Amino acid sequence: MSDRRDALTKLFSAKGAKVDTNRGEAYYEALMNRMSARLQSLETSNLAMKSSIERALDAQGLTRRDFMKWASAMCAMLMLPSQFTPLVAQAATLMNRVPVIWIELQDCAGNSEAILRSDAPTIDELILDVLSLEFNETIMAAAGHQAEEHLEEAMKTFKGKYLCVVEGAVPIGAGREWCTIGAKGETFEEHLKRVAKDSAAVVAVGTCATFGGVPAASPNPTGAVGVQDVVRGKPIINIPACPANPANITGTILHFVLTGQIPELDHLNRPKFAFGYRIHDNCERRAHFDAGEFVEEWGDEGAKNNFCLYKMGCKGPMTFNNCSIVRYNEAVNWPIGSGHGCIGCSEPQFWDKYATERPLADSRIKAPTGGVEKSVDEFGLGLLTAAGIGIAIHAVASASAAKVESEEA
Amino acid sequence: MAYKKVKRMSLFMRINHWVVAICMVAAIATGLYIGHPYYQTLIADLAVDKYVMAWNRWIHFMAAIIFDVSSIVVAYLYFFSRFEKAYKKLIPNGENIKEFGDVLVNLMTLNRVKKFDSTHADSFNAVFFFIFHLMLLWMLLTGLQLYVHAFPHGESSIGAWWPTMLHLATDWTVWITGGTYMDVRISHHNTMYWIIAWVMFHIYYQVWRTLFWQEGDINIVVGGSKFVKEDKEKSN
Ligand code: HEM
Ligand code: SF4
Numbered sequence: 001m002s003d004r005r006d007a008l009t010k011l012f013s014a015k016g017a018k019v020d021t022n023r024g025e026a027y028y029e030a031l032m033n034r035m036s037a038r039l040q041s042l043e044t045s046n047l048a049m050k051s052s053i054e055r056a057l058d059a060q061g062l063t064r065r066d067f068m069k070w071a072s073a074m075c076a077m078l079m080l081p082s083q084f085t086p087l088v089a090q091a092a093t094l095m096n097r098v099p100v101i102w103i104e105l106q107d108c109a110g111n112s113e114a115i116l117r118s119d120a121p122t123i124d125e126l127i128l129d130v131l132s133l134e135f136n137e138t139i140m141a142a143a144g145h146q147a148e149e150h151l152e153e154a155m156k157t158f159k160g161k162y163l164c165v166v167e168g169a170v171p172i173g174a175g176r177e178w179c180t181i182g183a184k185g186e187t188f189e190e191h192l193k194r195v196a197k198d199s200a201a202v203v204a205v206g207t208c209a210t211f212g213g214v215p216a217a218s219p220n221p222t223g224a225v226g227v228q229d230v231v232r233g234k235p236i237i238n239i240p241a242c243p244a245n246p247a248n249i250t251g252t253i254l255h256f257v258l259t260g261q262i263p264e265l266d267h268l269n270r271p272k273f274a275f276g277y278r279i280h281d282n283c284e285r286r287a288h289f290d291a292g293e294f295v296e297e298w299g300d301e302g303a304k305n306n307f308c309l310y311k312m313g314c315k316g317p318m319t320f321n322n323c324s325i326v327r328y329n330e331a332v333n334w335p336i337g338s339g340h341g342c343i344g345c346s347e348p349q350f351w352d353k354y355a356t357e358r359p360l361a362d363s364r365i366k367a368p369t370g371g372v373e374k375s376v377d378e379f380g381l382g383l384l385t386a387a388g389i390g391i392a393i394h395a396v397a398s399a400s401a402a403k404v405e406s407e408e409a
Numbered sequence: 410m411a412y413k414k415v416k417r418m419s420l421f422m423r424i425n426h427w428v429v430a431i432c433m434v435a436a437i438a439t440g441l442y443i444g445h446p447y448y449q450t451l452i453a454d455l456a457v458d459k460y461v462m463a464w465n466r467w468i469h470f471m472a473a474i475i476f477d478v479s480s481i482v483v484a485y486l487y488f489f490s491r492f493e494k495a496y497k498k499l500i501p502n503g504e505n506i507k508e509f510g511d512v513l514v515n516l517m518t519l520n521r522v523k524k525f526d527s528t529h530a531d532s533f534n535a536v537f538f539f540i541f542h543l544m545l546l547w548m549l550l551t552g553l554q555l556y557v558h559a560f561p562h563g564e565s566s567i568g569a570w571w572p573t574m575l576h577l578a579t580d581w582t583v584w585i586t587g588g589t590y591m592d593v594r595i596s597h598h599n600t601m602y603w604i605i606a607w608v609m610f611h612i613y614y615q616v617w618r619t620l621f622w623q624e625g626d627i628n629i630v631v632g633g634s635k636f637v638k639e640d641k642e643k644s645n
Contacts, residue, residue, distance in 0.1 A: 018563030292450035292461025353591040361445035380602030387606040402519035405623040
């Protein structure tokens with residue numbers, strides 16, 4: 001990876017994902033004042049606003065009460081004391097004042113889809129809908145030169161103020177020229193660098209944009225990497241998962257609206273409020289894990305009894321994300337709840353190393369030296385067989401030809 | 410012709426050896442279960458009452474802790490043992506390299522050539538055990554890295570210093586093994602096989618020495634001593 005991204009800081013960076021939630025009154029008072037001032041200035045700013053959350057809520061038949069319930073949950077998620085709820089609500093109504101330029105690179109648009117395609121949108125999703133989206137290839141009407149003009153104009157108007165949201169991996173290897181965008185044939189890398197340059201911060205949404213994701217899976221024909229490997233000198237927030245949870249995207253943008261700053265990040269630049277939890281620790285099947293009750297095969301008695309999915313390849317023990325708490329689609333369900341193990345989609349290299357659908361011991365993984373894929377146990381048994389054969393040969397040779405020290409030497 | 414008894418391991422060292430051996434068996438049996446639960450929970454009880462995986466993990470961690478403590482003691486003995494200060498045999502000077510070669514030649518020529526003093530622990534022995542202790546240390550570091558994932562909040566029942574210390578001591582294993590937690594786990598699992606291979610050769614070699622050197626080597630780890638021929642004692 002390009003200059004081994006601050007390798008040294010990383011070495012000693014994982015202070016744990018703890019967010020201090022008790023910093024004393026003085027701290028929260030100052031924070032509240034800062035936030036109020038910021039919201040005030042946003043309110044009076046003449047930045048773009050096309051739609052409003054009030055109208056969007058109305059259209060969906062959601063009440064003010066629903067909205068306030070959502071705001072207090074979001075307040076807790078951002079690990080703020082409850083007196084911040086009104087500010088969070090106010091910030092949500094001002095989300096349309098923060099211009100967003102949303103670009104897509106090597107991806108399936110799954111993150112956009114997760115937000116846009118629900119038949120009963122959640123408030124998280126509605127809020128993302130009313131964002132001041134200045135540019136988004138997937139949903140905008142313009143195309144070709146016209147679209148490029150839009151982009152230029154948005155970047156000029158909101159210079160230094162917009163959030164650059166990136167979905168998709170950046171090909172920088174031999175295959176980068178297969179991916180160009182626009183009439184000028186700009187490569188994805190050039191495109192990203194140009195848009196990121198004048199942004200206030202870059203938000204990498206989804207695992208492709210954060211760590212390369214599926215496009216970067218072995219053998220990675222395009223040399224795909226994440227945004228943080230390409231963009232320098234800008235605050236970068238990673239919101240991985242496949243797709244990223246709309247609640248976490250909203251939370252992060254809301255945090256930016258509230259404070260003008262990015263939230264506390266962990267060693268992989270993921271917001272701690274969202275990625276400070278291990279799936280396994282908050283999983284409803286955990287009692288079955290500890291008991292040793294596992295689903296052995298899809299649809300067996302264990303599956304009917306909601307046993308632990310570890311033997312079906314669940315990687316919850318090595319995956320950090322809040323899906324076991326926040327879940328998806330307004331907390332309706334999440335992968336493990338619906339009977340499939342976690343595939344570790346918010347971790348780097350998840351496609352090659354986590355999503356094997358088997359416990360680690362049985363996963364076929366490339367040896368460090370390359371070559372054939374083997375499971376660790378196959379490799380281990382090979383090693384032990386070789387050792388056994390070596391010992392056997394030596395033993396047989398010794399038995400027939402070795403010199404035994406005699407009594408009178 | 411007379412044999413002379415030489416003391417090689419103190420009672421404490423022998424106990425340490427067997428504790429390590431038992432822990433090894435326990436760690437392998439439970440580790441393999443953790444990696445791929447290979448037997449079914451056959452107790453018709455509620456999940457809250459039986460802790461088959463939890464016990465396996467408990468035994469694994471207990472074996473690990475005993476291991477860790479014993480390794481620290483062994484590391485101490487490398488330098489300060491009354492018997493054989495192993496580090497002296499690890500320094501790659503001419504004498505040690507020659508001795509290492511001679512012992513290897515002895516093994517390869519099926520004991521037809523024996524040009525070293527087998528009274529004391531030799532260089533080959535020291536290097537062989539050093540490799541083991543390095544592997545054990547690696548298991549310790551990767552194991553503790555896997556373990557610290559259970560403290561994402563940075564707290565533990567004995568305070569925040571514990572996970573903090575574990576992060577400081579073991580986070581580098583993630584980057585060394587390939588950048589993900591899965592790599593650490595793969596390495597932890599793989600290293601187990603190298604350790605088993607090591608144990609296979611270790612047992613074979615001790616028996617082989619006993620059979621062909623005829624100096625009662627196997628007793629070193631039971632009674633604490635072995636025998637060497639008087640005249641040889643003198644000639645060396
Ligand atoms: C020679 C000694 C050891 C052996 C042979 C051994 C073996 C194993 C094996 C085979 C696994 C399963 C890995 C997998 O496939 O997922 C495992 C897991 C693990 N080991 Fe060890 N191990 C040893 C020492 C240690 C030590 C010193 C620690 C330190 C605390 C440790 C902590 C762990 C942890 C935390 C796990 C993962 C358990 C889980 O996530 O539930 N191990 N070990
Ligand atoms: S289903 Fe996965 S996350 Fe849940 S307890 Fe089992 S292994 Fe852990």
